Amino acid sequence: MARVRLYVDHPLAEGQPVPLSREEAHYLFGVMRLGQGAEVAVFNGQDGEWTARVAEAGKRGGSLEPVAQAAPQSLPPDxxxxxxxxxxxxxxxxxxxxxxxxxxxxxxxxxxxxxxxxxxxxxxxxxxxxxxxxxxxxxxxxxxxxxxxxxxxxxxxxxxxxxxxxxxxxxxxxxxxxxxxxxxxxxxxxxxxxxxxxxxxxxxxxxxxxxxxxxxxxxxxxxxxxxxxxxxxxxxxxxx
Amino acid sequence: MARVRLYVDHPLAEGQPVPLSREEAHYLFGVMRLGQGAEVAVFNGQDGEWTARVAEAGKRGGSLEPVAQAAPQSLPPDxxxxxxxxxxxxxxxxxxxxxxxxxxxxxxxxxxxxxxxxxxxxxxxxxxxxxxxxxxxxxxxxxxxxxxxxxxxxxxxxxxxxxxxxxxxxxxxxxxxxxxxxxxxxxxxxxxxxxxxxxxxxxxxxxxxxxxxxxxxxxxxxxxxxxxxxxxxxxxxxxx
Missing domain, CATH: 3.40.1280.10 (SPOUT methyltransferase, trefoil knot domain)
Known part of the structure; x- marks a missing residue:
């Protein structure tokens, strides 16, 4: 299975936790059944793609911890x-x-x-x-x-x-x-x-x-x- | 509205009536609400596109009468x-x-x-x-x-x-x-x-x-x- 990729509306940088909305938590932990420590790919349209780990997994929220940038930001042509x-x-x-x-x-x-x-x-x-x-x-x-x-x-x-x-x-x-x-x-x-x-x-x-x-x-x-x-x-x- | 186009599994030539299946009759007369004399475009994959008139319109069948060839047969590239x-x-x-x-x-x-x-x-x-x-x-x-x-x-x-x-x-x-x-x-x-x-x-x-x-x-x-x-x-x- 391909890794879960998630768009987040939050800056991505090492050690800067990314809080998850209720919908995001439902998707990651309910639908995709990921648990603490699982790796996901995240991007926000500005900071490239990051590998992040699930730091907290709750029913109504949670957080991700960006580990390392996996790909630079790239823009489609204008x-x-x-x-x-x-x-x-x-x-x-x-x-x-x-x-x-x-x-x-x-x-x-x-x-x-x-x-x-x-x-x-x-x-x-x-x-x-x-x-x-x-x-x-x-x-x-x-x-x-x-x-x-x-x-x-x-x-x-x-x-x-x-x-x-x-x-x-x-x-x-x-x-x-x-x-x-x-x-x-x-x-x-x-x-x-x-x-x-x-x-x-x-x-x-x-x-x-x-x-x-x-x-x-x-x-x-x-x-x-x-x-x-x-x-x-x-x-x-x-x-x- | 664009004219109704229908694929038929029957030769198309002037004066040679095209019998309609129950499904075709349902589509033309039930769904598209065409009546006797209405014009449709028909093709069969061999004889080009023909303009045809509804000759008989029934609940379970009917027939079309090809009037004139509207476009020659054309094949997509191989x-x-x-x-x-x-x-x-x-x-x-x-x-x-x-x-x-x-x-x-x-x-x-x-x-x-x-x-x-x-x-x-x-x-x-x-x-x-x-x-x-x-x-x-x-x-x-x-x-x-x-x-x-x-x-x-x-x-x-x-x-x-x-x-x-x-x-x-x-x-x-x-x-x-x-x-x-x-x-x-x-x-x-x-x-x-x-x-x-x-x-x-x-x-x-x-x-x-x-x-x-x-x-x-x-x-x-x-x-x-x-x-x-x-x-x-x-x-x-x-x-x-």
Missing amino acids: VWLLFAPVKKARTDFIVEKAVEMGVRRLVPVATDFTNSERIRQDRLQAHAKEAAEQCGATFVPEVTELAKLPALLSDWPEERRLMFCDEARAGGAGAFASATGDGPWAILVGPEGGFSEAERSRLDAMPQAHVAALGPRILRADTAAVAALTLWQTRFGDWR | VWLLFAPVKKARTDFIVEKAVEMGVRRLVPVATDFTNSERIRQDRLQAHAKEAAEQCGATFVPEVTELAKLPALLSDWPEERRLMFCDEARAGGAGAFASATGDGPWAILVGPEGGFSEAERSRLDAMPQAHVAALGPRILRADTAAVAALTLWQTRFGDWR
């Missing part, structure tokens, strides 16, 4: 994933997969064809944490509140390029396939109905936008997110 | 996906995603670290059919019965290259990144525990095998399948 929320389970999958693939921030966006107008930001953030625990990352991307696409684009950072995943549009000038150079990026994946003509025009007019096509078949939003991140990571990210 | 079955929902996702990404055949394989020793081939095949209906494909890949990896490899077709997705092995000689030329391929994605040393040695000794790494984080099996297919499709497939 890429955001902008995605339209879809059905609940698939939205959870998008978050999970984006964390595995490596993103700096997750931005749910309401587009013209988005079905779902609400998200549970706290739930999505918890999914991001669990995905980071599972995939060996030392960083948990922030999941923002739902933003409206027009507002997001009108305030778009000048230097951040945007990979605009538009089904069945192969590109041409300004296409992702011909983009080069360094700098921050974002990837925009639409809902299953795609983008409206107004959104397309708006995006095509942005100098930061680079159109990318994702093959000849229609991809579900979660598939499209993984495919787009694969293309981006192998071109500009840490899969190079 | 690539198989070999995958280790994981938990039920994720295995379903692997099948769904592979159909969207485009594969010719799906081969569940039992590896040394595979947890699940059984699959429901009929269920997975039904998932492949539904994914094809959803993604606009005119082809439904065959899902084979579960095969054992050693048996599969000892009988491996000489000309079929194998993209061996081995976590955190970047390659070198024989790596996927340096593969060129045409011909049939397969992609092998392991279970969440990866491959055993015996499996690695066996695969490394195969001239057809090309190692591919999928980034610095640990990917779940379903994420890895989409990422590997993205890399393959953009190098050798119909995403070029």
Whole structure:
């Protein structure tokens, strides 16, 4: 069995005990059945991964003692994933997969064809944490509140390029396939109905936008997110 | 709303009625509430996509009348996906995603670290059919019965290259990144525990095998399948 990995919201340093919440204690001692002295891996998004020992194991709490740093802190590349929320389970999958693939921030966006107008930001953030625990990352991307696409684009950072995943549009000038150079990026994946003509025009007019096509078949939003991140990571990210 | 797309196991030609099974009738007339004269898209994996009209709508059956071919038959590239079955929902996702990404055949394989020793081939095949209906494909890949990896490899077709997705092995000689030329391929994605040393040695000794790494984080099996297919499709497939 793989070692238990736990995200904690506490500084990690030798000899500095990490108090556990009721939920964390329940998970470690109730679900995973760890006892005093057991080793776990912990990270907090800042201090890398630490090996820690269970110092106190209680029903409602406990503490961990960091022993040694096992891996340095590492950040995913500076890429955001902008995605339209879809059905609940698939939205959870998008978050999970984006964390595995490596993103700096997750931005749910309401587009013209988005079905779902609400998200549970706290739930999505918890999914991001669990995905980071599972995939060996030392960083948990922030999941923002739902933003409206027009507002997001009108305030778009000048230097951040945007990979605009538009089904069945192969590109041409300004296409992702011909983009080069360094700098921050974002990837925009639409809902299953795609983008409206107004959104397309708006995006095509942005100098930061680079159109990318994702093959000849229609991809579900979660598939499209993984495919787009694969293309981006192998071109500009840490899969190079 | 998108038009209803239905896979049927019947030849498609003008004026040749397509009888509907009880399940198909339930779906079209009960779930989707279509009536006589309604238009649907149908495909059978051989005759392309046809526009058809509901000729008879009954509770336990009915028939469609093909009107005109709407799209020619198209085959995905000659690539198989070999995958280790994981938990039920994720295995379903692997099948769904592979159909969207485009594969010719799906081969569940039992590896040394595979947890699940059984699959429901009929269920997975039904998932492949539904994914094809959803993604606009005119082809439904065959899902084979579960095969054992050693048996599969000892009988491996000489000309079929194998993209061996081995976590955190970047390659070198024989790596996927340096593969060129045409011909049939397969992609092998392991279970969440990866491959055993015996499996690695066996695969490394195969001239057809090309190692591919999928980034610095640990990917779940379903994420890895989409990422590997993205890399393959953009190098050798119909995403070029």
